[in-house]
Amino acid sequence: MLIRNTAVGDRECDVRIADGVVTDVVELTGGDAVRLAPRSEEDVLDGGRVTPPFAEPHVHLDAALLGRRAPNRSGTLREGIANWSALRASLTEEDIRERALATAQMYVDTGTLSIRTHVDTGCEVAVQTLLDLKPVLAERGVQLQVVAFPQEGILRAPGRREQWERAVALGCDAVGGIPHFERTTEEGWRSVRIAFDLAEENGRQLDFHCDETDDPGSRNLEVVCAEAIDRGFSGRVVCGHCTALHSYPNPYAAKICELVATAGVQVVANPLDNVVLQGRYDSYPRRRGLTRIDELWAAGAHVGIGHDSVMDPWYRLGTGNLLDAASMAIHLGHLTSEDAMRRVFRTLHHENHLPFGTPPEIFAGESAPILWWDEPDEIEILRLRPRPRVIS
């Protein structure tokens, strides 16, 4: 495959892909470049933009597509949790597998080939089913990571911690947690330390649902950062949501943004869920509930953008297209400067890969697949949300 006159970052290039590898990237800017000539029987595309594939850092494949089966009539987090608890015990391997594969296909169709899913460790059949899907999806070119997520906390009731530990032992890639959902502030902090202990013992990454509340008194992110620094976990910890940061007093928020950057903790915003699930105790003015993406960027922190729910008990909408989540982040975060919009687009194919390792780039020698967009301008891609062509 030869792609001529195509945008790569802020350059215009000819790009060749052969036998699963990007073999040539020739920059045309300057005019004296030797153009790549089509070989016989080689497919040729012209124009548009090429990027690495997108990565999804935060979704729940065990609950995906259940939203129609158990409608959340109030649209609240509380009813979402109740609906999920009612459904969870009746889920079968076949049902979980079918929904997870259908959702993964939605991601593939819209350019996402790496998916990090959380799995509720209160449902062992879901844990085993999603772990079993890793090789199945790998054959289809999709990298799946599974986070052992204790949906109902580890300290609130007997048995939950053991279920969570068993999920990690079964082979989950990362240890999850939900400190703001534990009974007390102290127990929340304790749950963070227990999660670090488990990750250390088993050589795993960490991925918390952290401070997913409007309560400015929910201060688990600082504990996660301190533990990450003290235990040398820089680059191996993700904190999803962090919506309390939206509501922290500004001096404390400034301290936290700096601490997140220093700790090498990645914050993953989930704007589609956050905007409908947060602010539920507000009348007006009603808070947006999105973490402070712009201030985290300014502090030098890594921010990812997740879809989180795809038509599940918490969020009835969603298509598995990360451009939808990106568009929502732009709107809610006032990220409408030209630079901010381009940075949001780049997040999907760059920072979102950090949980999976070094983000891919487009250069000669890099393995395919890559995405080709029939549109060179990132902002137009965000506006129109076209489907990319996956080229391998």
Ligand SMILES: [Zn+2]
């Ligand atoms: Zn989540």
